[in-house]
Amino acid sequence: MTPAVEIRDLHKSFGDLHVLKGIDLDVQQGEAVVLLGSSGSGKSTLLRCINFMEEPNDGRIRINGDLIGAERGGKMVYRENELCKLRTRVGMVFQHFNLFPHMTVLENVMEGQVVVLGRSKAEARDKALAQLARVGLEEKAPEYPSRLSGGQKQRVAIARALAMDPEVMLFDEVTSALDPELVGEVLKTMRQLAEEGMTMVCVTHEIGFAYHVANKVCFLQDGQILEQGEPHKVLKTPETSRVRDFLDGHSLFKLPD
Amino acid sequence: MHNWDFAATLGDIDFLLLGLWNTLQVFGLALVFGIPLGLAIALGRMSRIPVLSQLCSFVIEFFRTTPPLVQLFWFFFALPILISVQMTPFVASVLTFSIQSSAFFAEIFRGGINSIDKGQWEAAKAIGMTRPVCLRRIILPQAVKRMIPAFAERSIELLKTTTLISTVSYADLMFQANELASKTFRPLEVYTVVAVMYFFLILVFSQLTILLEHRLARSGEGTLR
Numbered sequence: 001m002t003p004a005v006e007i008r009d010l011h012k013s014f015g016d017l018h019v020l021k022g023i024d025l026d027v028q029q030g031e032a033v034v035l036l037g038s039s040g041s042g043k044s045t046l047l048r049c050i051n052f053m054e055e056p057n058d059g060r061i062r063i064n065g066d067l068i069g070a071e072r073g074g075k076m077v078y079r080e081n082e083l084c085k086l087r088t089r090v091g092m093v094f095q096h097f098n099l100f101p102h103m104t105v106l107e108n109v110m111e112g113q114v115v116v117l118g119r120s121k122a123e124a125r126d127k128a129l130a131q132l133a134r135v136g137l138e139e140k141a142p143e144y145p146s147r148l149s150g151g152q153k154q155r156v157a158i159a160r161a162l163a164m165d166p167e168v169m170l171f172d173e174v175t176s177a178l179d180p181e182l183v184g185e186v187l188k189t190m191r192q193l194a195e196e197g198m199t200m201v202c203v204t205h206e207i208g209f210a211y212h213v214a215n216k217v218c219f220l221q222d223g224q225i226l227e228q229g230e231p232h233k234v235l236k237t238p239e240t241s242r243v244r245d246f247l248d249g250h251s252l253f254k255l256p257d
Numbered sequence: 258m259h260n261w262d263f264a265a266t267l268g269d270i271d272f273l274l275l276g277l278w279n280t281l282q283v284f285g286l287a288l289v290f291g292i293p294l295g296l297a298i299a300l301g302r303m304s305r306i307p308v309l310s311q312l313c314s315f316v317i318e319f320f321r322t323t324p325p326l327v328q329l330f331w332f333f334f335a336l337p338i339l340i341s342v343q344m345t346p347f348v349a350s351v352l353t354f355s356i357q358s359s360a361f362f363a364e365i366f367r368g369g370i371n372s373i374d375k376g377q378w379e380a381a382k383a384i385g386m387t388r389p390v391c392l393r394r395i396i397l398p399q400a401v402k403r404m405i406p407a408f409a410e411r412s413i414e415l416l417k418t419t420t421l422i423s424t425v426s427y428a429d430l431m432f433q434a435n436e437l438a439s440k441t442f443r444p445l446e447v448y449t450v451v452a453v454m455y456f457f458l459i460l461v462f463s464q465l466t467i468l469l470e471h472r473l474a475r476s477g478e479g480t481l482r
């Protein structure tokens with residue numbers, strides 16, 4: 001089966017700062033992959049390269065078999081309208097929600113469908129309501145985002161991305177800005193998506209989520225994948241001391257079993 | 258003690274109202290041309306093409322730092338020599354104040370656009386919007402709300418500056434007032450009436466902008482709540 005995302009020898013630099021140093025990663029269709037790693041290890045940059053919010057400096061990315069960009073003299077070149085189209089196929093959810101504050105919840109979820117995909121208002125409305133129902137927020141459709149809690153905002157942001165019918169969803173620390181009591185509702189929504197067979201790549205510090213939901217966990221260190229594998233392997237019996245230290249740091253002061 | 262007598266002034270009020278109408282025409286057209294031009298210059302200034310950006314910066318700085326009367330005289334007296342066109346006081350006035358106010362509007366637009374969180378651009382980009390679409394659908398609707406107070410202030414400034422066009426013999430309110438004052442020998446009454454007319458004009462204008470601001474604030478997040 002063709003992987004939903006296939007990354008080969010991906011490199012990304014910001015000026016002199018070499019952030020991604022040759023990433024190889026496959027995400028199978030319907031798989032949920034969690035990226036772990038300490039701050040600054042390049043997790044966000046890797047995610048942002050998958051939907052080309054950042055253009056890689058080197059390497060190849062295929063989405064469901066389609067090579068993104070065109071090869072010219074050994075280098076990949078990207079056309080802006082190709083990338084815009086690609087971004088409709090790869091949805092992204094951000095730490096800070098970034099809902100459009102001048103639009104209602106419903107309009108937020110309709111906007112991309114109408115303006116980018118060219119769907120009719122009526123069709124976009126139906127789809128938007130269906131996606132809002134999927135994240136359990138149908139009744140908030142007429143509200144403005146400023147009236148929602150952080151957890152609700154984030155679920156609307158998820159619905160907004162889903163409404164584009166993406167083939168892959170990217171989540172970048174989507175619970176990090178939330179009050180602790182609101183984290184659960186967003187993780188539950190993500191878990192439900194994973195169970196419905198959505199292909200997802202998630203950056204998160206929720207080790208429990210990684211353990212219970214992910215099909216694969218990748219640990220990033222200094223712009224390279226240090227370890228990857230099934231969650232119970234990487235999280236329970238890591239091969240490197242680096243990953244062990246990272247996990248210990250995340251599970252200090254756990255309640256006794 | 259001056260013996261107030263408004264009879265002559267009010268008797269010729271139509272003459273002043275014609276001037277008011279002429280003032281409003283220049284003011285209105287300067288806004289109609291100046292606002293889109295201001296947006297274009299602001300986008301040019303923010304563009305990643307260095308030449309364009311520098312050119313737009315220069316235009317903004319030039320028209321903000323030279324006296325409006327000099328600009329008006331330049332367009333009225335100098336430009337016709339350069340490109341041999343027939344320049345009327347009306348055209349010269351509209352031209353001057355459209356361009357002059359566009360320089361100020363450009364800075365207001367730039368400030369407004371820059372005040373919008375980068376996350377808004379990101380979110381729009383992530384659902385496949387191009388930059389122009391994002392600007393039109395996401396950024397400007399939010400930025401414009403925040404810009405209204407600055408716009409209003411600048412427009413009032415513009416309205417006051419239009420009194421300069423009487424110097425090129427355009428029959429604006431100020432010009433008509435001068436005429437009427439020398440005709441009736443009642444400058445005190447004439448200029449008092451004219452001051453009141455400007456006062457109410459600006460009052461109505463600023464009330465309208467406040468109304469607009471409230472209306473826009475009601476939909477989502479605005480400057481007011």
Ligand SMILES: Nc1ncnc2c1ncn2[C@@H]1O[C@H](COP(=O)(O)OP(=O)(O)O)[C@@H](O)[C@H]1O
Binds near residue numbers: 014017037038040045
């Ligand atoms: N747009 C950018 N410009 C310059 N440096 C950046 C940019 N984005 C990220 N970086 C740098 O790249 C490194 C990796 O960042 P990031 O991918 O955000 O890490 P993580 O998400 O794992 O915390 C950091 O050193 C960060 O400062």
Ligand SMILES: [Mg+2]
Binds near residue numbers: 043044045173
């Ligand atoms: Mg990050």
